[in-house]
Amino acid sequence: MTALGQAVLTATNVSIDYEVDPPVQAVRGASLTLHRGEILGLAGESGCGKTTLAYGLNRLLKAPAVMTGGEVVFHDASGRDVDVVQLDGEALRSYRWDKVSMVFQGSMNSLNPVMNVRKQLHDVFTTHRKGMPKADREARSAELLSLVGVDPARLSSFPHELSGGMRQRVMIAMALALDPQVMIMDEPTTALDVVVQRGIVREIMRLRERLGFAVIFITHDLPLLIEISDRIAIMLEGEIVEQGDAASIFRDPRHPYTRRLLQSFPSLRGEGGAFIRTGLTGASAAVTGPTALADGVGGAA
Numbered sequence: 008m009t010a011l012g013q014a015v016l017t018a019t020n021v022s023i024d025y026e027v028d029p030p031v032q033a034v035r036g037a038s039l040t041l042h043r044g045e046i047l048g049l050a051g052e053s054g055c056g057k058t059t060l061a062y063g064l065n066r067l068l069k070a071p072a073v074m075t076g077g078e079v080v081f082h083d084a085s086g087r088d089v090d091v092v093q094l095d096g097e098a099l100r101s102y103r104w105d106k107v108s109m110v111f112q113g114s115m116n117s118l119n120p121v122m123n124v125r126k127q128l129h130d131v132f133t134t135h136r137k138g139m140p141k142a143d144r145e146a147r148s149a150e151l152l153s154l155v156g157v158d159p160a161r162l163s164s165f166p167h168e169l170s171g172g173m174r175q176r177v178m179i180a181m182a183l184a185l186d187p188q189v190m191i192m193d194e195p196t197t198a199l200d201v202v203v204q205r206g207i208v209r210e211i212m213r214l215r216e217r218l219g220f221a222v223i224f225i226t227h228d229l230p231l232l233i234e235i236s237d238r239i240a241i242m243l244e245g246e247i248v249e250q251g252d253a254a255s256i257f258r259d260p261r262h263p264y265t266r267r268l269l270q271s272f273p274s275l276r277g278e279g280g281a282f283i284r285t286g287l288t289g290a291s292a293a294v295t296g297p298t299a300l301a302d303g304v305g306g307a308a
């Protein structure tokens with residue numbers, strides 16, 4: 008296994024309930040560690056609590072959701088440990104976009120339809136980087152679009168003038184705007200067709216290599232996760248039942264549920280059961296074989 012960086016985010020025994028009648032224990036004693044620069048895949052079937060946990064990590068829970076227990080600590084690059092559960096006011100606002108940003112499920116539809124892309128990107132800076140000169144906002148906005156593979160001429164476009172894939176790239180650009188140390192991506196490509204999906208996943212890998220942020224990548228698409236993640240956490244009914252490096256999860260799954268999940272994706276195994284992986288991330292040198300993303304594994308779900 009490759010050497011892991013320092014921890015950047017640690018969750019310990021996190022429990023989250025929806026206080027409805029009857030109450031739903033959506034997350035139960037979940038613990039995970041995200042290391043600097045790594046991609047941690049969070050997999051599990053629909054309703055197992057992935058999104059709820061992600062919202063908890065980013066302090067985005069709203070009633071009736073309540074974090075009933077546990078600890079979330081952000082280990083800032085400055086060396087300071089931040090108790091995320093206790094944050095409020097300005098500190099919470101800055102944590103949420105500056106330190107840890109999130110790309111939401113279906114977020115490409117959350118761009119404001121009556122504002123062009125320029126205004127929406129500039130707004131991030133007018134809110135979070137007060138005093139940033141307009142020329143710098145413009146330059147940074149154009150740079151961000153280029154980073155995610157969108158022509159900066161699109162700054163003048165309105166959301167309806169962009170394809171779904173482009174809109175999602177714009178959302179990723181917004182999440183990158185303040186140079187976060189962690190990006191939480193909740194099914195960032197699920198609503199897109201497979202070819203566009205692959206393009207965007209490649210882009211995320213490339214950006215991660217270049218900018219060095221860590222990613223929690225949430226999806227029920229285990230083949231995709233095995234391909235792109237350094238480590239994987241498997242969630243079942245609110246609990247993280249297994250966590251390990253991607254190759255071990257694939258080769259030697261410990262939990263019966265992980266085995267069942269793997270078996271439900273026969274496309275994961277090439278001839279002779281070889282572990283198929285593209286090497287997109289440059290992680291896990293142990294893995295060779297045909298390119299899974301190119302062969303359609305990434306779009307198998």
Ligand SMILES: Nc1ncnc2c1ncn2[C@@H]1O[C@H](COP(=O)(O)OP(=O)(O)OP(=O)(O)O)[C@@H](O)[C@H]1O
Pocket residue numbers: 025027031033051052053054055056057058059060071227
């Ligand atoms: N607002 C809510 N009120 C009550 N229960 C909720 C609410 N939101 C989610 N839940 C329940 O919490 C559990 C976890 O849901 P969550 O959306 O976190 O799962 P998920 O793994 O992200 O699913 P998906 O992949 O479908 O998004 C589910 O049982 C869900 O029905």
